[in-house]
Amino acid sequence: MPALRRFLTCLAILLGCALAPATAQAFDYEPGGLQFSADNFYVHENAGYATITISRTNATNDAWAYYSVTGMGHDCLGTPCTATAPGDGSGVNHTPADFISDGGKVELPAGVYSATFPVQIVDHHFSTINKTVLLGIFNSYNQGHDNRTHAVLTILDDDPTPARDPNNPLMLATAPAPGNPTDGARFFVDPDSKVAWAARQHPGLSVIANQPGASRYGTFTGADPAIAVNRYLIRADAQQPGTVPMLATYKIVDGHCGNWTPTAGDVADYHNFITSLAQGIGSHPAVMFLEADSLITIGCLSPQGIDVRMGELNFAIDTLNALCPHIVIYLDAGAADALSASHAAALLRQAGVAKIQGFFLNSTHFDWTSHEIAYGEEISKLTGGKHFVVNTGENGRGPLVPADRVRNGNEVLCNPAGRGLGPKPTTNTGYLNVDAFEWMMDPGESGGQCVPGAPPTGDYWAAYGLMLIHNADYSVDPTSDVSAWATTAATRASSARAHKAHKHKPVKKHKKRKKHKKHKKHARRQVVHQVIAHIA
Numbered sequence: 001m002p003a004l005r006r007f008l009t010c011l012a013i014l015l016g017c018a019l020a021p022a023t024a025q026a027f028d029y030e031p032g033g034l035q036f037s038a039d040n041f042y043v044h045e046n047a048g049y050a051t052i053t054i055s056r057t058n059a060t061n062d063a064w065a066y067y068s069v070t071g072m073g074h075d076c077l078g079t080p081c082t083a084t085a086p087g088d089g090s091g092v093n094h095t096p097a098d099f100i101s102d103g104g105k106v107e108l109p110a111g112v113y114s115a116t117f118p119v120q121i122v123d124h125h126f127s128t129i130n131k132t133v134l135l136g137i138f139n140s141y142n143q144g145h146d147n148r149t150h151a152v153l154t155i156l157d158d159d160p161t162p163a164r165d166p167n168n169p170l171m172l173a174t175a176p177a178p179g180n181p182t183d184g185a186r187f188f189v190d191p192d193s194k195v196a197w198a199a200r201q202h203p204g205l206s207v208i209a210n211q212p213g214a215s216r217y218g219t220f221t222g223a224d225p226a227i228a229v230n231r232y233l234i235r236a237d238a239q240q241p242g243t244v245p246m247l248a249t250y251k252i253v254d255g256h257c258g259n260w261t262p263t264a265g266d267v268a269d270y271h272n273f274i275t276s277l278a279q280g281i282g283s284h285p286a287v288m289f290l291e292a293d294s295l296i297t298i299g300c301l302s303p304q305g306i307d308v309r310m311g312e313l314n315f316a317i318d319t320l321n322a323l324c325p326h327i328v329i330y331l332d333a334g335a336a337d338a339l340s341a342s343h344a345a346a347l348l349r350q351a352g353v354a355k356i357q358g359f360f361l362n363s364t365h366f367d368w369t370s371h372e373i374a375y376g377e378e379i380s381k382l383t384g385g386k387h388f389v390v391n392t393g394e395n396g397r398g399p400l401v402p403a404d405r406v407r408n409g410n411e412v413l414c415n416p417a418g419r420g421l422g423p424k425p426t427t428n429t430g431y432l433n434v435d436a437f438e439w440m441m442d443p444g445e446s447g448g449q450c451v452p453g454a455p456p457t458g459d460y461w462a463a464y465g466l467m468l469i470h471n472a473d474y475s476v477d478p479t480s481d482v483s484a485w486a487t488t489a490a491t492r493a494s495s496a497r498a499h500k501a502h503k504h505k506p507v508k509k510h511k512k513r514k515k516h517k518k519h520k521k522h523a524r525r526q527v528v529h530q531v532i533a534h535i536a
Contacts (some may be wrong), residue, residue, distance in 0.1 A: 004305055006127055012235075012246070013161045013177050022060040025520045028144055028145070029145065029146070029147075030058075030143060030144025030145065030146065030476055030523070031058075031146060032056060032057040032058035032146065033056055033058065033063075033140065033143050033144040033145045033146045034054055034055075034056050034057070034063060034065050034108070034137060034140050034143060034144070034146065034148045035054065035055065035137070035145055035146035035147060035148035035149060035156065036052070036053070036054060036055075036135065036137065036148045036149070036150070036151040037053040037054065038053075038148075038151060039073075039148065039151055039152065040151060040154065041131060041135070041151060041152070041153045041154070042151075042153070042154050042156060043119075043121055043153065043154075043155055043156065044155075044156050044158060045121060045122075045123050045124065045156060045157045045158065045159060046123045046125075046153050046159055047121060048120070048121060048123075049118045049119065049120055049121060050118065050119040050121055050153055050155075051117075051118060052067075052116060052117050052118070052119060052135060052151075052153065053114055053115070053116050054067070054106050054108070054114065054115055054116070054117070054137060055114040056108065056113055056114070056143065056146070057113070058143070059108070059110060059111050059112055059113045060110060061110055061142045061143055062107075062108070062109050062110050062142055063107075063108050063140060063141060063142045063143035064105060064106060064107040064108065064135045064140070064142070064144065065105070065106060065138065065139060065140035065141070066104070066105050066106075066137070066138055066139045067103055067104060067105070067106055067117060067135065067136065067137050068102075068103040068134075068135070068136040068138070068237075069085075069099065069101045069102060069119055069133060069134075069135060069153075070085060070133070070134045070136070071083035071084055071085035071097075071098065071099065071131075071132075071133055071134070072084055072085065072227075073085075074134045074330075076132040076133070076134050076152045077134075077150060077151075077152050078487040079132070080224075081133060081134050081152075081536075082129070082130075082131045082132050082133035082227055083098040083099055083132055083133045083155060084096070084097050084098045084131075084231065084234075085097060085098075085102075086099070086100055086102060092456040094191075094192060094235055094239065095123055095231045095234060095235045096122065096124070096234055096235065096238045098121070098122055098124075098133075098155060099119055099120060099121055099122060099133055100119075100120035100121075100122065101117075101118065101119040101120050104117060106137075110534065113165065119133065119153060120273055121155055123159070123232050124157070124159075125237075126157070126159055126161075126233075126237075126282055126283045126284050127157060127158050127159050127160070127161045127282050127283040127317070127336060128157045128230055128233075128279065128281065128282025128283065129226045129227070129230055129278060129279050129280055130154050130155060130156055130157055130285065131154070131155040131157065132153070132154050132155070133152065133153040133154075134152060134153075135150065135151045135152070135153055136149060136150050137149050137150075137488065140252050143526075150278050150288050154472065155322050157282070159283070161282075161283040161325060162283075162325075162326075163325070165325060167181075168181065169181050169284040169285075169325075169326055169327070169328055170182070170185055170244050170287070170326060170328060171285050171326055172184055172185055172244075172260045172284075173242065179387065180427065180435045180496065181328050181357060181435075182244075182287060182328065182427045182436050183427050183428075183435075184427065184434050185243075185244045185287075185427060186240075186242060186243045186244065187212035187243060187244050187245070187246055187287075187425065187438075188239075188240055188243040188244065188245040188246070189209075189210060189211065189212050189213075189240065189243075190213065190215070190236070190511075191239060192214075192235075193209065193213060194442055194444055194445065194459070194460035195208050195209045195213075195307075195442040195444060195445075195465060196238065197445075197460075197462055198444075198460045198462045198465065201462070202462045202465075202466065204466055204469060205444070205462060205465050205466065205469070207421075207469045207472075208421070208439070208442060208443050208444060208465055208468070208469065209442075210435075210487065211423055211424065211425050211439050212246060212438070212439070213246065213439055213440065213441055213442045214245070214246040214247055214248040214289055214438070214440045214441060215229070215232050215247055215248070216247075216248045216249070216250055216441070217229060217247065217248070217250075217251070217277055218249060218250040218251040219251060219254070220458070224276065225273055225276045225277040225280060226276040226279045226280030227248065227280065228276065228280070229277055229280040229281055230280040230282075232245065233245055233280075233284040233286065234401040237284070244285050244286065244287060245284070245285075245286050245287075246286070246287045246288075246289065246440070247281070247286050247287070247288050247289070248288070248289040248290075248292060248363075248440060248441070249274075249277070249288070249289075249290055249291050249292075249316075250291065250292050251270060251273050251274075251291065251295070251308065252270060252291045252294045252312055252313070252316075253291070253292075253293045253294060253297050254266070256300065257297070258300065258302035259301070259302045259305075260300055260301050260302060260305050261301070261302045261304045261305040261308065262305060262308045262309070262312075264478065265314050267308060267312060270312050270315075270316075271315060271319075272380050274315065274316045274319050274320070275319055275323075276322050278319050278322075278323035278324050279323060281320075281323070281324045281327060282323065282324065283324070283325055283326055284324075284326065285326040285327070285332070286324070286326070286327050286328075287327070287328045287329075288320060288324075288327055288328070288329045288330070289330050289332070289360050289363065289389070289440055290313070290316060290317070290320075290329055290330065290331045290332065290356075291313065291331065291409065292332045292363040292364055292440075293332060293334075293363070293364055294309065294313060294331075294351075295331075295332055295333060295334050295339065295344060295347045295351070295526075296332070296334035296335070296338050296339060297365075298347060298452040309351075310351050311349075313331065313351035313352060314351060314352040317329060317331070317351075317352045317355050317356055318352070318355070321355060321356070321449055327358040328356075328357050329357060330356065330357055330358050330360040330365055330388065330389050330435075331348060331352075331356060331358075331359050331360070332359065332360055333347075333348055333359035333360065333361055333366075333376075333379060333388070334361070334365075335361055335362045335365035335367050335372065335375075336361070336362075336367050336371045336372055336374070336375035336444055337361075337365065337367050337371070337399065337410040337411060338365065338410065341375055341378035341382065342382060343381045344359075344379050345378075345379045345382035346382075348379065348383055348386075349383060351371065353383055353386055354383075354384065357386070357387060357435070358380075358383075358386040358387040358388045358389070358433075358435065359374065359376075359379065359383075359386060359388045359389075360388060360390070360391065360438075361375065361376050361388060361389070361390050361391065362390055362391040362392070362395060363391045363440055363441075364413060365391075365395075365399065365409070365411060365413065366394050366395045366397075366398065366399040366400065366413075366416060366419055367395060367398065367399050368395060368398045368477045368480065369390060369392050369395060369422055369423055369437070369476050369477055369481040370395055370397070370476055370477050370478065370479045370480035370481075370482050370499075371418055371479060371480050372390045373390065373394075373431055373434060373476070373480070373482045373485060374480045374481075374482055374485075376388040376390065376433065376434065377431075377432070377433060377482075377485050380433045383411060385433065386433070387433045387434070387435045388433060388434060388435065389434070389436045389437070389438055389440075390429075390434060390436075390437050390438075390443075391438060391439070391440045392421075392422030392424075392425075392437045392438070392439065393420040393421065393422065393438075393439035393440060393441060393442075393443040393534050394419050394420070394421065394422065394443050394468055395419070396419070396420035396422040396423075396468075396471060396472050396474065397418060397419050397420040397422045397471050397473065397475035398477065399411035399412070399416070400412040400416035400417065400419065406423055413446070413447065414447040414448050414450035414451070415446060415447045415450055415451050415454050415461070415464060417451075417467075417504075418471065419467070419468060419471060420468050420469075420470070420471025420472045420473055421468045421469060421471070421472035421473075421474065422437070422442055422468075422472075422473065422474070423437045423474050423475065423476055424437070424439075424474050425437055425438050425439055428474075430486055430487055430488060431482060431485045431486060431487060432485040432486075432487055433485070434485075442460065442465075443465060443468050444460055444461055444462070444464045444465025444466075444468060445458055445459070445460055445461070446458065446459050446460070446461045446464065453471065455496070475517070478499045480499070481499040482497065482499075494515060
């Protein structure tokens with residue numbers, strides 16, 4: 001319908017031009033002729049309409065002109081327009097429009113010096129970035145136009161923002177349980193995600209497509225993260241009102257390794273990225289998984305580089321907290337098979353974890369859920385009781401451990417064979433400080449062209465996704481005894497029985513770590529190289 005409406009509008013304009021009276025004459029430039037009354041117009045998003053004025057100083061004759069109203073894809077007098085036009089949300093994005101008007105005709109009888117036309121504005125009900133619209137006048141009749149044939153309309157997205165409730169920062173309809181702000185949240189399930197599109201061809205993938213995932217932002221996002229995240233959040237609110245979108249960043253890890261120190265330009269670029277992203281989020285409620293691999297790759301940095309990294313993470317947290325009153329932030333803390341709990345906790349404290357809800361684990365690894373729960377609880381004790389989220393998207397069969405861990409790292413990270421889906425996303429995990437199990441990315445996204453048949457990094461690999469479904473194990477594995485952290489007697493008993501049946505022997509775990517202790521740094525570096533290889 002939007003496309004048909006625009007077609008009919010254009011057709012009417014063309015017919016108007018063709019059927020204009022023979023006595024009417026089309027003019028170009030004429031001092032005192034038709035023009036916009038100002039270079040810039042402004043309207044509050046909740047105003048409903050913007051009123052645009054066309055004026056002239058010579059009102060001797062009847063005159064009229066056609067006007068256009070356009071958004072993204074056009075130049076707003078030197079900068080790209082940012083408003084979504086009607087019909088621009090077709091295809092993958094389905095983003096609701098920021099304004100409704102397409103264009104039309106304005107008439108000024110003799111003796112009348114100005115006339116107005118309306119532009120309908122769509123209120124998305126959040127305070128976030130302003131949007132810009134290009135206005136134009138053309139094909140004037142009986143009078144030419146003066147210099148100002150284009151103007152910019154700025155939509156001020158400044159809806160009143162509810163104050164942050166520390167007990168319910170996501171503004172959930174039902175207040176969450178104390179300590180876990182995500183408790184009871186319905187997370188946005190993106191009908192236009194890569195796996196959702198793959199499921200149209202492979203219906204079996206709906207097992208994954210029907211679960212929520214996080215929308216990622218980084219260098220790959222493009223020049224304007226604010227617009228990218230804002231369009232996603234507006235779409236989420238329109239498609240599934242009342243749901244909470246999950247967001248993730250992968251920007252700070254840039255592929256450098258070997259005693260690396262980020263340059264001043266790198267730092268400025270990161271600050272610009274985070275500021276833009278935060279402005280695009282604005283007052284929208286969202287859960288943020290901040291900077292996957294940012295701590296796990298610390299071995300790639302020089303001592304000065306580590307200080308820079310800690311400063312960047314603190315900046316990101318402070319900026320998001322300042323500009324996004326309804327965001328809940330978790331900072332990456334690696335995985336149990338990569339960093340010791342004491343090391344991870346020390347880095348988290350330096351990075352500013354005290355200022356946010358907590359941390360997340362296993363985002364780029366396949367480690368067992370029980371290992372990550374035990375590991376997270378150790379970190380929690382060392383960070384003042386911080387809560388955490390475990391990524392369980394591809395760990396139902398645990399990690400694929402290479403024969404030579406010293407040379408090849410603690411696990412295969414790029415499209416390991418034989419893996420499966422882990423526990424399904426939930427905020428009712430049954431464990432003390434575990435806020436959620438989440439499939440942070442769409443399980444089945446390729447880690448790179450590291451094995452035959454694999455597509456490039458980030459592309460959805462349907463065959464791999466179907467393998468994960470076939471090998472799925474949605475239960476919390478018994479590899480580590482996590483009954484001590486279970487929140488109910490039933491969960492404690494179930495965890496203890498499963499662990500006992502698994503015949504887990506902690507002594508072997510300690511012996512293995514002792515054996516590799518002198519190679520720990522080298523092994524960790526191998527993990528770093530694998531991570532960087534699969535994001536390059």
